[in-house]
Amino acid sequence: MSEIKKEINLDNKLSEFECICRNNSLKVTPQRIAVYKALISMDTHPTAEQVYQMVRDEISNISLDTVNRTLHTLSGIGAAFIVEGTGQPRRFDGGLEDHQHFLCIKCGEVIDFHHEPFDNIDIPDKLKGRFKVLRKTVYLEGLCGMCSHIENNSSKRNPSN
Ligand SMILES: [Zn+2]
Ligand SMILES: [Zn+2]
Numbered sequence: 001m002s003e004i005k006k007e008i009n010l011d012n013k014l015s016e017f018e019c020i021c022r023n024n025s026l027k028v029t030p031q032r033i034a035v036y037k038a039l040i041s042m043d044t045h046p047t048a049e050q051v052y053q054m055v056r057d058e059i060s061n062i063s064l065d066t067v068n069r070t071l072h073t074l075s076g077i078g079a080a081f082i083v084e085g086t087g088q089p090r091r092f093d094g095g096l097e098d099h100q101h102f103l104c105i106k107c108g109e110v111i112d113f114h115h116e117p118f119d120n121i122d123i124p125d126k127l128k129g130r131f132k133v134l135r136k137t138v139y140l141e142g143l144c145g146m147c148s149h150i151e152n153n154s155s156k157r158n159p160s161n
Contacts, residue, residue, distance in 0.1 A: 013040055016096075017079055024077040034058050035070040039080055039094035045101075045110040047089040083110055084139050100137065104144035106151075111144065 017036050021028045038054040039046065046054075048068040055062055071092050074080040083091040085103050091110060093101075098119045102111040118138040127133070143151060 010037075010040075020077055020079045026073070026077060031055075031059060031062060031066065032070055032074070034062070035067055036074060036079060036094060039071070039074075039092055043112075045083050045086075045091040045093050047091055049089065051092065078134075081135065084137055085141060086110065101139045102144070103139060103141040104147055105141050106143055106147040109144050 014033065014037070017033070018028050021032065026032075034055045035051060038051050038058075042050070042054070044050070048071050049064065051071060052062070052064045052067040055067055071080060071090075074094075075082050075092070079096075080092055080094045083093050083101060083103075085101075086108070093110075095112065097114075098116075099112045099114045100118050102113060103109075104111070115138075121136055121138060123133055123136070142148075
């Protein structure tokens with residue numbers, strides 16, 4: 001996703017966001033807009049703390065707690081989601097287009113990728129009647145390019161490890 005594409009999409013995304021809020025009888029407040037805007041402007045799948053640092057530039061008296069609660073509210077209505085597998089602190093994503101994540105277990109980087117067959121995974125029949133599935137996702141974890149490079153080099157230097 002390039003920076004330019006993001007700029008162009010911002011207006012669309014904001015109106016889409018307002019629409020999701022209205023459908024969920026949630027007021028479109030300046031705080032919610034600021035949190036959402038900060039979230040979608042970061043590619044890094046930020047924590048609440050990182051979103052807070054950014055929103056504070058715009059709304060100086062907002063608290064971390066408010067930002068955290070807002071992120072959870074947005075996740076609850078499907079305007080954002082919590083990145084699976086990242087544990088604590090939670091990481092958030094405002095990228096609603098179909099995509100999957102690769103999580104580096106060493107440096108914690110979350111990399112977006114899109115593999116179409118992963119969009120259409122089937123729900124097993126035995127779950128279908130029992131649970132209401134809200135979101136399906138595939139995520140991969142391992143070592144990113146940088147970390148596997150470092151790992152390879154250090155095992156060459158210390159063959160005993
Ligand atoms: Zn890594
Ligand atoms: Zn993502």
